[in-house]
Amino acid sequence: MTKRSVVTGVGHYLPKRVVPNAEFEATLETSDEWIRTRSGIERRHFAAEDETTSDLATYAAQAALADAGLVASDIDAIILATSTPDLTFPSVATMVQSRLGMTKGFAFDVQAVCAGFIYALSTANALILAGQAKRVMVIGAETFSRILDMTDRATCVLFGDGAGALVLEAQEGKGTSDDRGILSADLNSDGSYRDMLYVDGGVSTTGSAGKLRMQGNPLFRQAVEKLASTADAALSKAGLGHDDIDWIVPHQANIRIIQGTAKKMGLSMDKVVVTVQDHGNTSAASIPLALSVGKARGQIKPGDLLVTEAIGGGLAWGAVILRW
Structure with missing residues (x-):
């Protein structure tokens, strides 16, 4: 038998x-x-003036817990991907931990911009595979409007604001691709492309949050x-292929990027959750949002093989293959 990280809830x-x-x-x-x-x-959604990234993340986490039929005390860890935290520190993840009433385990943030959720999911x-946790809440949350x-x-x-979350749970599989x-996961980065997508401020440079800057055509x-x-x-x-x-x-950055990637892989847009x-573009929230909406629409069903992939500032990019 082989240990697998299985999605048991999404919101x-x-x-x-x-x-x-x-x-x-x-x-x-x-x-x-x-x-x-x-x-x-x-269209896109913008957070209210008094609405923070931790607010959005908490609501998404509560929805994922409800979908999984779990309560906060069932969760061992929270990993939250964001580039727009409430504060420089503490982490947004610990804020969500507190608001959920989770009094054990651990929580931390991951920052890989739009690829953040892929990095968080892989982590x-x-x-789970190392035995450090049995159940992990993985969240992507952003208030990019700020x-x-x-x-x-x-x-x-x-760009827009939003949050998505899922619960990963350790389960036993047979060690095959049918599990x-x-x-599998594949992670990459190349800092030489930093000027294609960045924010022109920060704690140790300007002392302010800064604004997003992008070179659209080269990034595409x-x-x-x-x-x-x-x-x-x-x-x-x-050990799998396109078929x-x-x-x-x-x-979900740009429909032309989504279409271009599908074409390059020789796949119909009928197989793409859009x-x-x-x-x-909700950055790190993009993929978990799409997973939750895809399930709610009835597109994503148990046993389906999913390819999740993202690229963001850094440049950082990666993909995770999972069977729902």
Whole structure:
């Protein structure tokens, strides 16, 4: 028998405020048609002024616990991926731990920007396989609206706020690719690409949060190539191929990147879970949001083989193969 990290619950939360593309027309030289054509985004959610990343994360975690039929005391660890924490420290994960009423175990944040959830999921899997935890709550949560330059039409229309969470639990498998749970992971980074996507502030430089900056066209080219290659690498590690895939659940950055990656892998868009039109790019929250929505829609079913992949600032990118 082989130990596997199996998803037993999933949930998400979106702020109440919905921002349609048309809202940007009053302040920017842009239009709904321009935004849709270049990104596929129709609307996104922005957090209220008094709503923090830890708020969003807590609501998503509570939804995942309910979906799994568990309570906070059943969880051994929380790993939370974010680039927009409430404070420099303590971690958002410990704030969620407290608000859930979880009095044992441990909690920490992971920062790999849009690839953060893939890194967090891989880390949670490693902890479970090492026997450090039996059940791990993995969360992606962001309030990217707080670091957007609202005068930059190339970036501010692309991002949104939200959170998604899932519960991973140690279970026994047969050690084959038919097992439920995480089957493989592939992680990568290359700091020489840092200027393609970054925030121009921070604690040890400007002392302020800064604003997001992006080189769109070069990043697009890197994204399609790297997302397809990391997905293929993870599939190879699991002994699987493209024909085995039921769903790609990609980072929801831009519909053209999603379409380009699927094409490069020789897969139909019918096999891709797409939520970018409703959420925009929610960075580390993107994949768990899409997993939760995909399940709620009835797309993702038990036994389905999923490829999750993401790329973000760093550049950092990776993929996780899991059977639902």
